[in-house]
Amino acid sequence: MSINVNVFFVSDRTGITAETLGNSLLTQFDGIDFRKSTLPFINTVEKARSTVDYINHLAETSGSRPILVSTTVSDDIRAILRGANSLFLDLFDTFIPVLELELNLHATNTAGRAHGVADTKRYYARIDAMNFALEHDDGQSSRGLASADIILIAPSRCGKTPTTLYLAMQHGIFAANFPLIEEDLEDQKLPRTIVPLSEKLFGLIVDPDRLHQIRSERRPGSEYASLRQCSFELRQAEAMYRRLGIPYVNSTTMSIEEIATLAMQEKGIRKQSF
Amino acid sequence: MSINVNVFFVSDRTGITAETLGNSLLTQFDGIDFRKSTLPFINTVEKARSTVDYINHLAETSGSRPILVSTTVSDDIRAILRGANSLFLDLFDTFIPVLELELNLHATNTAGRAHGVADTKRYYARIDAMNFALEHDDGQSSRGLASADIILIAPSRCGKTPTTLYLAMQHGIFAANFPLIEEDLEDQKLPRTIVPLSEKLFGLIVDPDRLHQIRSERRPGSEYASLRQCSFELRQAEAMYRRLGIPYVNSTTMSIEEIATLAMQEKGIRKQSF
Helix, strand or coil: EEEEEEEEEEECCCCCCHHHHHHHHHHCCCCEEEEEEEEECCHHHHHHHHHHHHHHHHHHHHHCCCCCEEEECCCCHHHHHHHCCEEEEEHHHHHHHHHHHHHHHCCCCCCCCCCCCHHHHHHHHHHHHHHHHHHHHHCCCCHHHCCEEEEEEECCCCCCCHHHEEEEEEEECCCCEEEEEEHHHHHCCCCHHHHHHHHHHHEEEEEEEHHHHHHHHHCCCCCCCCCHHHHHHHHHHHHHHHHHCCEECCCCCCCCCHHHHHHHHCCCCCCCCC | CEEEEEEEECCCCCCCCHHHHHHHHHHCCCCCEEEEECCCCCCCCHHHHHHHHHHHHHHHHHHCEEEEEEEECCCHHHHHHHHHCCEEEEHHHHHHHHHHHHHHHHHCCCCCCCCCCCCCHHHHHHHHEEEEHCHHHHHHHHHCCCHHEEEECCCCCCCHHHHHHHHHHHHCCEEEEECCCHHHHHHHHCCHHHHHHHHHEEECCCCHHHHHHHHHHCCCCCCCCCCHHHHHHHHHHHHHHHHHHHCCCCCCHHHHHHHHHHHHHHHHHCCCCC
């Protein structure tokens, strides 16, 4: 029988930092059924008090002490949360005093800077990047390709679109993607539109079994989805990447974040923070 | 003259957790020019050693001690990084021992669980959600609308698409969006397709000035972009949301993350973690 532990990600804003931090820590523990909830916008003394009441109630009825992962900037609110019957892990409590000493500065104690619209210019850079990605998805438009920071290429259904959108959304990168169709792959030639942009290219492949499975969901029983066709396209794509010196990854066991990070590293693209 | 401090986000995987943690902390300090770099995939003793050499070199030449924000799981690699001439802040060093005590368990010390493909089923849920969002962007398709978890509605260019894609990418939520066109707004009636789905609706507005500015970039000088037209559409949209009891936000000063978090909270949608 596995143990249940209630975990709360509490924040005065979105709770995204608390979730990221908390999930990273919790993945290090096996055999426990963590029941996670995010409590965002706990930004008044009243909301903090009712949060504590709720956590205390759960602590009494559930049989195990909850864990509270907090990224609450306000000292007042944090003091209330600390009073809950829980293991209290707070990002600011822990690291801000060390940084204040190091930098010889007082922290500003301002909430919501991490995922708020701190900087309008950057906000628009991100929206622009997302629009660019949508307009240049799957070779739809070649108009702005020359302004792309990176162009992902791959046979159909290898994961170009999610990675492109992730690069735009998380990092404000101008990412496009271009499909490699059977003709390109047979001739071992890049589509003509992207030949002059070869410096920007980054290739994707996956394992043939995986591609067969993904394509079969879309078009079951088709030649397009057959293992034979998938293997052929992937073999040809990989051969072309190698011959032309295009960096690439096999993304079969990778997350979108990992593919994006590798692609940026390979292309020397610096991350922007939002 | 502002002070420069080099900050490194170091990780054995993508570095996303280290960036989130570090950026949250750094936003609390004004007046310092933080020069941030992410060093992902520092997953061997050799890479850790050359990271330390690089940081030490910078510490000597830059005149201020670098800050190293680490989320490195391996004890060996962390021990090497700790030797660098820097302020060393490590997530695992800090919180894992406390959690081990609380849970009466040893941490597994496995890298890359936070942003790796830990769970294939979840990975596909996320890709499915992104495909759903792309297929149901801007009222393109009504085929699957009934399976949407949420449908964002707004006049053109109020930020429906980025929020929809964010909900899909970050949380695996089936999010669609539907435009409110002039006819809908004049008649104060929802588009017929979404009338039966009113439980799923969430509205967006922005300030008229902002909308005027955004639309002017697309179609400068047009009636569509005029302040008069923008004000009219927004006034009508807000009146309709109120009359029909559709929850909504004015997103002018909000980030995509904040809009998404509010919308999920309002609709009682639970977050998934990836």
